[in-house]
Structure formats: C-alpha cells, structure tokens
Amino acid sequence: MSVNTRRGAPMTALVLDRPGTPGTLRLTDVPVPEPGVGQVRVRVAACGLNPIDYQVAAGGHPKWSWPHILGVDVAGTVDAVGEGVNDVRPGQRVVFHGDLRDNGGFAEYTLADATVLTTVPDTLAMASAAALPCAGITAYQAVVQRLRVTADDTVLITGGAGGVGGFAVQLAAAAGARVITTTSSGNADHVRELGADEVIDYRSQDVPARVRALTDGRGVDAVVDTVSARSATANLSLLVHGGGLASVAGRPDLTAVAPFATAPSVHEIALGAAYSHGDERARARLSTTLADLLTLVVDGRLDPMVARTVTLDEVPSALADLSDRHVRGKLVQTFS
Structure with a gap:
C-alpha cells in the first residue's frame, strides 16, 4: 500500500448539491478521497463529457451522497493504491469508465476500482484517452x-x-x-x-x-x-x-x-450495469475493451474525435451544449 501524503488535504471539484441542470453545478473545495480495499486514487488529467452526466444529474441517484461529483470517463495518473491492489503502481498512466453511483472525475482526484483500469500508452494524449470510455x-x-x-x-x-x-x-x-x-x-x-x-x-x-x-x-x-x-x-x-x-x-x-x-x-448496451448488475468479470471487460480501443487509436485506425477541450469551470456550459444534442464528436475537460 502506498504512503498517503494527501490525507485531509482539500481539492477542487465541480459538485452538484441536489438534482438539477448543468447550470446548478458549482466549484468548491472538498477533501481528497481515500482509496479503499481494491481501489486506487487517480490524479485527474482529463475527464470526458457524456450525455449520462446531465441525464443522471436531472434526477439524481439513490446511491449518491451530497454533494456529488459527476464524470464517469477519467484519464490520469495513479496517485495512491489501496489494500489488496498489487498490479497497479503509483505514477501509472491510466484511463477508465467509472461507476456513476460513485463520485466521478470532475475533480482534481478521484477513486477507481483497480479492475477497470487500462494503461494509457505514453504516446497518447490524456484528452484522447478520456474521450474513449463511455x-x-x-x-x-x-x-x-x-x-x-x-x-x-x-x-x-x-x-x-x-x-x-x-x-x-x-x-x-x-x-x-x-x-x-x-x-x-x-x-x-x-x-x-x-x-x-x-x-x-x-x-x-x-x-x-x-x-x-x-x-x-x-x-x-x-x-x-x-x-x-x-x-x-x-x-x-x-x-x-x-x-x-x-x-x-x-x-x-x-x-x-x-x-x-x-x-x-x-x-x-448498458455499460453502467457492469457495476450495478455485473460481476468482476463484467467490470474487467470494460478494461480489455478499452485496451482494444486504445490500440486502434495509437495505430491510427480510430479517431478519438476530440472536438473541444474545456476547463473545469467551463464544464457546466459544455454539458448544456451537449444536452442540446448538436455537439459533434467528444468534449473533454482537462487540467492544464
């Protein structure tokens, strides 16, 4: 288990205080999350925007605690590993499709099930990786x-x-x-x-x-x-x-x-059900499928279609654009 040097430290996150529209999201400081058994903490480099973000925000989810952080498609660097994680190391570049019931990637740090992680090749930009999962x-x-x-x-x-x-x-x-x-x-x-x-x-x-x-x-x-x-x-x-x-x-x-x-x-097709109704094998398939996609992108056979990158404070307006259903390609939030 890695030594945690950020325990109790704050991080910047975009949060939802109650069900609402993208315009109700706000920036604030929240505690850096601690990885539990089988989890890793990821320092977020990029987070893809998806229709599920504004769709689930409108009604909320019974598993959420408030405030909640959206963002299911995360690319970044492993910052700490929890108990029982043996095949992931701090500093590893990873991307994953997360569980929408948990806090997500519109924040400086987030947690992930180690089973779903896929290594991002050094030659691939994090924004391109974050555009892929969902x-x-x-x-x-x-x-x-x-x-x-x-x-x-x-x-x-x-x-x-x-x-x-x-x-x-x-x-x-x-x-x-x-x-x-x-x-x-x-x-x-x-x-x-x-x-x-x-x-x-x-x-x-x-x-x-x-x-x-x-x-x-x-x-x-x-x-x-x-x-x-x-x-x-x-x-x-x-x-x-x-x-x-x-x-x-x-x-x-x-x-x-x-x-x-x-x-x-x-x-x-229901990716989120790999968490809510699937087992470890179903979640592992998220990782192996994403690895296939990354290979296609690196080989030049698949365009990640990143149409625009936005900052964390621009995510609400970008999600509003996405909800109008006229966005071409993928929108990705990045940290500079």
Whole structure:
C-alpha cells in the first residue's frame, strides 16, 4: 500500500448539491478521497463529457451522497493504491469508465476500482484517452462484440455525428461494411470523413424510406440505434431476416415485428450495469475493451474525435451544449 501524503488535504471539484441542470453545478473545495480495499486514487488529467452526466444529474441517484461529483470517463495518473491492489503502481498512466453511483472525475482526484483500469500508452494524449470510455466502449460492444459486423454487411447507424455514433461509424467502416448513417445536413461531410458511405438527413428525409431506397428494398443487416426507444422500434422493420439491432438509448418494442418472421436479434448496451448488475468479470471487460480501443487509436485506425477541450469551470456550459444534442464528436475537460 502506498504512503498517503494527501490525507485531509482539500481539492477542487465541480459538485452538484441536489438534482438539477448543468447550470446548478458549482466549484468548491472538498477533501481528497481515500482509496479503499481494491481501489486506487487517480490524479485527474482529463475527464470526458457524456450525455449520462446531465441525464443522471436531472434526477439524481439513490446511491449518491451530497454533494456529488459527476464524470464517469477519467484519464490520469495513479496517485495512491489501496489494500489488496498489487498490479497497479503509483505514477501509472491510466484511463477508465467509472461507476456513476460513485463520485466521478470532475475533480482534481478521484477513486477507481483497480479492475477497470487500462494503461494509457505514453504516446497518447490524456484528452484522447478520456474521450474513449463511455462512447467508445458502447460502440465497440455494439459493432464488434454483439452485432459482429463484417465486410458483407450493410449497417444503419443513427446519430453518426455524436460520440457513440461517430465511433460506431468508424468501427463498422473499418470492418469493411457499407455504412448508412443519419445526421443533420451540416454534419454530412464530417460523418463521411469518419467512414459513412451514405448519409440521411433525419430532419428532411423519411429515414426508413430512404434506407429502403438505398438498399433497393432489401434493408440492412444491422442497426446501431443511438437515438431513442421509438427510433429503435421503427428501425426494427429495416432488418433483413436474422439481422441484429443494438440499442443504446432505449430498447425497441419487439411487438412491432411479427413473430417468427424476420427473426431479429436485439442487443441492449448498458455499460453502467457492469457495476450495478455485473460481476468482476463484467467490470474487467470494460478494461480489455478499452485496451482494444486504445490500440486502434495509437495505430491510427480510430479517431478519438476530440472536438473541444474545456476547463473545469467551463464544464457546466459544455454539458448544456451537449444536452442540446448538436455537439459533434467528444468534449473533454482537462487540467492544464
């Protein structure tokens, strides 16, 4: 166990005093947290912003104590290790997707389960690493691990300019699939650069009709839906026989398709459940999947899509921008 030289010291954090909007977050000093059994303390270098931050802030969580610190995607340096941690050392560069029930990374220091840590290569910027966990792991689970997209497939990805959508477009394109994605007209060139073959403006075009036109009435082999349960339900009808749909923002209503007809498979992606309903093996998969993503980034095969970095005091306004659902790529908070 490392010697703790910060016991009782204060740190700067962005806190939420009660359920509310991003505008209710405030900067203050709180005690530096102490690592417990199986935990490490991380000095935060960067923290990715995600829709889950403002979504869960609006209603709070029954497991929270107040004030609460948001931020589930953290990259930084191990500062101290708790009892029972033998394979992590102070000074190690790490990144992880944290448990939203615990205090997060919008602070100078935070705690993490040692099982979920992934080493950040020395050649990779911490902001790039922090952009990956939530959106990147979600997309990787959907495209690679659940739908198992190949070069023979045609894939529909909704919301291709967002975090999950942007990573999903890249991963599907890397697999050699034909990629159709939805976005606003202003983001069309951007998603094409990520690897989309066809772009549908969801504001001005009928998405299902356009997909059928682009596929000569066949439909698609796979769908990654990042929009809503309603959108996922509508897109079930676009699947060919034996096709699969990965839902990120709400599960579809299976009664929308006839039983024993197209026989779709539906995959619900829920990273947070690796903590709330999973075991140590499920949490360890967060680490191994993130390691695969880091390798892709270092090799130049995946763009971390960091659109903008912000300071800790700029996080509330950045989360408000994100809640408007028109942010391209990833926003990341960094400490200079």
